[in-house]
Amino acid sequence: MACRIAFVLFPGFQQLDLAGPMAVFEVARLARPGSYGWRLVASAPPVVRSSAGVAWPVQGLPRRLGGLDLVMVIGGDGVDAACADVRLVAWVQRASRSGARIASICSGSLLLAAAGLLDHRTATTHWSRGRQFAAEFPAVRLQPDRIYVREPAQKRRQWPELWTSAGMTAGIDLCLALLAHDHGEDLAREAARQLVVERRRPGGQSQFSPLLDLQRPDGRFGALLDDVRREPARDCSVDALAARACMSPRHFARCFRAETGATPAQAVERLRVEAARAALEGGAASVLRVSQDCGFGNTERMRRAFVRLLGRPPAAFRPGGRVA
Known part of the structure; x- marks a missing residue:
């Protein structure tokens, strides 16, 4: 039927x-x-x-x-x-x-x-x-x-x-x-x-777009997001971000999601992936170095973030798709 x-x-x-x-x-x-x-x-x-x-x-x-x-x-x-x-x-x-x-x-x-x-x-x-x-x-x-x-x-x-x-x-x-x-x-x-489309973009893959409209021109977190973008390897835990915003962690997390539509962790991950992608496409020395400079700590954590948000591993964004 x-x-x-x-x-x-x-x-x-x-x-x-x-x-x-x-x-x-x-x-x-x-x-x-x-x-x-x-x-x-x-x-x-x-x-x-x-x-x-x-x-x-x-x-x-x-x-x-x-x-x-x-x-x-x-x-x-x-x-x-x-x-x-x-x-x-x-x-x-x-x-x-x-x-x-x-x-x-x-x-x-x-x-x-x-x-x-x-x-x-x-x-x-x-x-x-x-x-x-x-x-x-x-x-x-x-x-x-x-x-x-x-x-x-x-x-x-x-x-x-x-x-x-x-x-x-x-x-x-x-x-x-x-x-x-x-x-x-x-x-x-x-x-x-x-x-003529891919059969399986996994349901967990992100609908990635730079910053995903995180930053409002009149939003209270614009300067904070700029700081994360400039220094992605800095401590970006909720506690650290809340302290930089002069707010309690709980109040910060609630206000941040209400304004941006994302949790602080999601926003930080997107900004780090954006920074890492730009570095890799620019011919950065190695995937390992990029993972450290962009705050992931190790290549496996960065790989999981890339696959989740972009559907491809970091090495795919190096010129010629070379694996470091």
Whole structure:
């Protein structure tokens, strides 16, 4: 039986957030007829205009939810208005109680959070929304570095299976993982080959971007982040950073995450990886020396950070990919 999908759209949705996942399921259906079927739904049919200005035909939100196996909320700039759409939020809440799996692409996770579906559960979102997400939904265990996150269903608590992804192309990663979960790795690899994408960027790989919008022009931690960037090998424990910010460690950690969307440890690791990557690409003498100069202490710790954030080991960033 086909997995019946409802792609949930709203005015100002991002077309790539829809097109990427739809392409994964289209390729799967061509390879295995009857494996997936879908419809586009929204709270204000018959058309919804994307952020690019293209109008997409949609159906209304289904009253009967028993015919859906997967509800996937698409992201985009219009998500803030969508979170204030009482009818849409209520429908997503009903969908979560229907037995369907619930997923989001990019900033669509904010709508799931607004519906209360992510409270006390792990999720991710687009890096540019991390600070907003952490401030508005503190009950969610946000992991802003992740490409996608799968939270298994918990029947005892009546929590549905949840999938959330980072921005745009990460939606393809999520859907390939869904495809492998449903039909095995062979079909997922075939879909990836057809789409000419990597099959497995691991779910733990970071959606890396320099500083990941950590520093706000008007933020209180800008000077501190600059100090870490200039001297990454310096003591950057929470206690040390809090002392430099003239705050208690607990208050510092809470305020830092509220402002940046990341924990102090996550921020320091990103800044150290950024510094180490620049040194390696500039032809630094050795991976060992870079690991020491950038505060990792040893090459293995730096390697784990690089793989987690960049998906490749440090040696891959040396000119010619040479291993030190």
